[in-house]
Amino acid sequence: RDLHYPLRRQRQMCIRDRYQRRVRGSTLKQNAMSRYIVMFKAGTSSEKIENVIRDLQQHGAKIENRYTIIPGFSAVLSEAHVNNLSSHPEIESIEEDGTVTAS
Numbered sequence: 001r002d003l004h005y006p007l008r009r010q011r012q013m014c015i016r017d018r019y020q021r022r023v024r025g026s027t028l029k030q031n032a033m034s035r036y037i038v039m040f041k042a043g044t045s046s047e048k049i050e051n052v053i054r055d056l057q058q059h060g061a062k063i064e065n066r067y068t069i070i071p072g073f074s075a076v077l078s079e080a081h082v083n084n085l086s087s088h089p090e091i092e093s094i095e096e097d098g099t100v101t102a103s
Helices: 005-024 046-058 079-086
Strands: 033-040 062-067 072-078 091-096
Touching: 033 046, 046 062, 046 072, 046 079, 072 079, 079 091
Parallel strands: none
Antiparallel strands: 033 072, 033 091, 062 072
């Protein structure tokens, strides 16, 4: 049993809520680019991940890092890319990348 599941699920819901609020009230253009971390569900095949990455690159996204221990990558994506990825069945989360500090 995954003991971290409730915390991870709560984090995902917060991210999803934050994303939905940002998109609903967004005045950003569809071509504005930001850096995101995209995570796939556990057990997603590397073929499916590579297909998603290839598709994004063909549509103008810039892949920055590919993660090997956890299934995911970081990339510079437009809002349109994020909207398309959010409906993908293999995607676990999409987070805007940023700096975390502790006080």
